[in-house]
Amino acid sequence: MKILGIETSCDETGAAVIEAGIGEKSVNLLSNSLASSLVLHSKTGGIIPEVAAREQVKFMIPVLEEALKNTSLDEIDAVAVTVGPGLIGSLLVGVETAKTLSFIYKKPIIPVNHLFGHIYANFIEQGQEDIEFPALALIVSGGHTDLVLIKTHKDIKWLGGTRDDAAGEAFDKTGRLLNLPYPAGPLIEKLSKNSSKDLYKFPRPLIDSKDYDFSFSGLKTAVLREVQKIKTMDDQTISNLCFSLQAAIFDVLISKTLRAAKEYNVKSILLGGGVAANQTLKEKFEDKIKDYPNTKFFVPQKKLCTDNAAMIAAAAFFNNDTYLWKNVNANPELYFD
Ligand code: KG4
Ligand code: ZN
Numbered sequence: 001m002k003i004l005g006i007e008t009s010c011d012e013t014g015a016a017v018i019e020a021g022i023g024e025k026s027v028n029l030l031s032n033s034l035a036s037s038l039v040l041h042s043k044t045g046g047i048i049p050e051v052a053a054r055e056q057v058k059f060m061i062p063v064l065e066e067a068l069k070n071t072s073l074d075e076i077d078a079v080a081v082t083v084g085p086g087l088i089g090s091l092l093v094g095v096e097t098a099k100t101l102s103f104i105y106k107k108p109i110i111p112v113n114h115l116f117g118h119i120y121a122n123f124i125e126q127g128q129e130d131i132e133f134p135a136l137a138l139i140v141s142g143g144h145t146d147l148v149l150i151k152t153h154k155d156i157k158w159l160g161g162t163r164d165d166a167a168g169e170a171f172d173k174t175g176r177l178l179n180l181p182y183p184a185g186p187l188i189e190k191l192s193k194n195s196s197k198d199l200y201k202f203p204r205p206l207i208d209s210k211d212y213d214f215s216f217s218g219l220k221t222a223v224l225r226e227v228q229k230i231k232t233m234d235d236q237t238i239s240n241l242c243f244s245l246q247a248a249i250f251d252v253l254i255s256k257t258l259r260a261a262k263e264y265n266v267k268s269i270l271l272g273g274g275v276a277a278n279q280t281l282k283e284k285f286e287d288k289i290k291d292y293p294n295t296k297f298f299v300p301q302k303k304l305c306t307d308n309a310a311m312i313a314a315a316a317f318f319n320n321d322t323y324l325w326k327n328v329n330a331n332p333e334l335y336f337d
Contacts, residue, residue: 002030004067004076004101005313008094009086009114010142011037011052013059014309015067017076018124020317026123026130027317032303032310033066035059042181046172053089060097067309073105080316083111084334085143091330099325108322112312113334115139115146116156118272120318121300121311131298132267138257140281141273141307142168142183145253147212147260148336150270153318158336159260160212167249167275170216174223174245178238188242189278195236195243200226202248207255214256219248250281254288261295270298277305 001021007014017030037055041047081098084091102109119137136159137148145162165173168185175184180191202222205215223245230237261269269289275281282299289297304311 001077001317002071002075003110003313003316004073004079005112005309005311005316006064006079006081006094006098007114007117007307007309007312008056008060008090008097009082009084010090010307011041011047011055012307013056013063013093014307014312015064016309016313017067017071018310018313018317020314024127026126026128027314029124029310030071031067031069032308033063034308035063038183045176045182047087049087049089052087053093056090056093060093064097073101073107076105076107078108078110078316078320078322080110080112080313081328082114082117082312083328084114084331086114086332088330088332091332095328095330099328102325109325109328110316110320110322111328112315112319113336114307114312115144115336116315116319117311119148119150119270120315121272121304121308122270122298123314123318124300124304124310126298130296131270132296134264134266135268135270136257136261136264136266137270137272138253138276139273140167140253140271140275142166142172144273145214145216146336147257149260149264149266156336160214160256162214162216164215164217165220167214167216167253168273170219170249171245171275173220177220177224177227178233178241183274185275185278188246189280191239191242192246192280194239197240198244198247199240200244202244204248204252204255207252212256212260214252216249219245246278246280250284253281254284257285258288258292261292266295268296268298272300272305272311274306276300277302
């Protein structure tokens, strides 16, 4: 089965073709095209939805053409598209494109929840039997921090999530305090490497709470308090602050994920979302997972952690209820149900 995926939920415009259900791999990636309006948002220190939506309109057709360079639309079995959550103006560009293709080429549509996409990025180029259930997914992106239990592809249960800022948001908002460009996550990771000691010992919010909720909004206040005390902000001080911030966020993420892994006796842990692109997070998880010999750990390739259309097509393959174009709508508030 060949699926064309389309992703336009935020500031990335993606189109990808996957082939699944044959061969040794769960999902084969045939093409993965992506354009981003990130540079524009860097200038404004955050995403302006109207600007993101206009860029989506500009990028959609060229990105689609590139993804379909070696596959004709006649070969495609279904069009998968992100219907939410996300920015409504951006989502509509992808959804209307999918509906148009569906109408003209008579292809069914598979609507995809963007958050499921981040989970299913793990299945791309992975062996058929590698990921075993029950699995636990930790989605850590700019908009979301969620822990999800996957018993089967049809039985996916939300265990908990952030009560305020998402993990990526904590990186981005603290980055702004430190005058780092948006999105600050990748730079905070890089600068942290120039430090090796958790000097500031920021709070680890909700680390011992019995639930699987997270709360990261207090961290930026804790960093702000330290910043206000510092007389000269040199490069080493910034690196030390980045190191301590990263350590606080990752301690909470890892501790709660491993507790859930134990409680539900999971066979696999899957990471997803932009923050999962962080190598330090991956290494810390790999280190701790050694104490769980029956649990395998998966992180998608870096470019599949951040938003892309291949993950949307992959999610569609495993949850493939098809819809007629007229019954598909964007839903910015979509969540786990
Ligand atoms: O998944 P994503 O591309 O978009 C959303 O769906 O939100 O995630 C973007 C988020 C941003 O907050 C960015 O700062 C963060 O992921 N991020 C990182 C890294 N790369 C991206 N955070 C920490 N370390 C990274 N290397
Ligand atoms: Zn995302």
